[in-house]
Amino acid sequence: MSDTATHLGSGKVRELYSLDGVRLLLVASDRISTFDVVLPTEIPDKGRVLTGLSGHWFAQTAAIVPNHLLALRDDGRSTECRRLEMLPIECVVRGYLSGSGWKDYRASGAICGHVLPEGLVESQQLPEPIFTPATKAQSGHDENIDRVAAAALVGEARFDEVERLSLELYGYVSAQAAARGIILADTKLEFGIDGDGKLVLADEAFTPDSSRFWPADEYEPGGPQPSFDKQFVRDYCESLGWDKTYPGPELTDDVVMGTRARYVEAFERLTGLAFDDYLEQPEVVLA
Numbered sequence: 001m002s003d004t005a006t007h008l009g010s011g012k013v014r015e016l017y018s019l020d021g022v023r024l025l026l027v028a029s030d031r032i033s034t035f036d037v038v039l040p041t042e043i044p045d046k047g048r049v050l051t052g053l054s055g056h057w058f059a060q061t062a063a064i065v066p067n068h069l070l071a072l073r074d075d076g077r078s079t080e081c082r083r084l085e086m087l088p089i090e091c092v093v094r095g096y097l098s099g100s101g102w103k104d105y106r107a108s109g110a111i112c113g114h115v116l117p118e119g120l121v122e123s124q125q126l127p128e129p130i131f132t133p134a135t136k137a138q139s140g141h142d143e144n145i146d147r148v149a150a151a152a153l154v155g156e157a158r159f160d161e162v163e164r165l166s167l168e169l170y171g172y173v174s175a176q177a178a179a180r181g182i183i184l185a186d187t188k189l190e191f192g193i194d195g196d197g198k199l200v201l202a203d204e205a206f207t208p209d210s211s212r213f214w215p216a217d218e219y220e221p222g223g224p225q226p227s228f229d230k231q232f233v234r235d236y237c238e239s240l241g242w243d244k245t246y247p248g249p250e251l252t253d254d255v256v257m258g259t260r261a262r263y264v265e266a267f268e269r270l271t272g273l274a275f276d277d278y279l280e281q282p283e284v285v286l287a
């Protein structure tokens with residue numbers, strides 16, 4: 001048989017396998033992390049929502065940049081993809097001031113060398129989206145780096161190419177999300193190089209695990225925003241007084257069900273498709 005897969009590695013909530021010399025299998029589990037800790041309780045179908053969303057965006061953005069997607073498997077959570085030479089930087093685009101971007105701005109007035117206006121508040125929309133690359137940390141947190149440091153890792157021409165493509169992708173998807181009442185505050189993309197030296201979008205794209213999605217109707221700059229998907233989990237964990245170190249708490253059934261509903265709602269609002277239809281026949285709908 002030719003359906004053996006070799007485990008290559010684990011992310012916090014995903015597994016990576018080799019299928020053959022040219023194909024990989026990315027499997028999204030139902031695990032969820034909060035405050036950087038993977039919780040002992042799973043969210044049913046979370047992996048399917050993320051795989052379906054990622055597949056949707058790969059299909060929708062294929063005219064902007066080719067991507068690694070070959071096929072979605074019938075389990076709805078597994079993506080067969082092309083094996084690439086991955087670039088050693090995370091390609092982050094920020095349209096709003098949050099997370100490490102907000103931290104860096106408060107400390108220096110700049111993010112990754114982008115000097116910003118004075119007086120911006122947390123979660124404020126930036127004058128324009130900015131490309132803020134980061135290193136890929138093996139453990140711990142990625143480190144934000146400026147253009148010079150990133151270009152040293154990937155080369156000047158490749159840097160310019162991923163910057164342009166990342167901003168174009170953010171522009172396309174943030175407009176789609178905004179039209180459906182969801183703010184795409186920021187997103188992390190990963191690119192690889194194929195056998196012909198061409199840039200290819202890889203990994204997961206525009207999922208709640210790689211992006212900050214905020215409900216537009218609750219947007220209120222001047223502080224942190226509620227997360228579209230994880231807010232019930234965060235609020236519940238905070239209510240327990242958990243110290244945010246391993247191991248995390250078990251979730252209650254109502255927190256699990258409420259959170260699953262938020263993931264499904266994100267899928268349906270962002271794709272315009274019924275999640276039950278995706279479960280029945282996992283597929284990407286071409287633009």
Ligand code: PZK
Pocket residue numbers: 009010011014015016024026027068081082083084085086192202203204
């Ligand atoms: C690749 N990761 C991240 C680590 C995961 C995912 N198309 C590709 N070609 C070569 N390598 C990768 C990809 C993709 N995507 C992705 N690491 C390498 C990663 C651990 C578990 F699910």
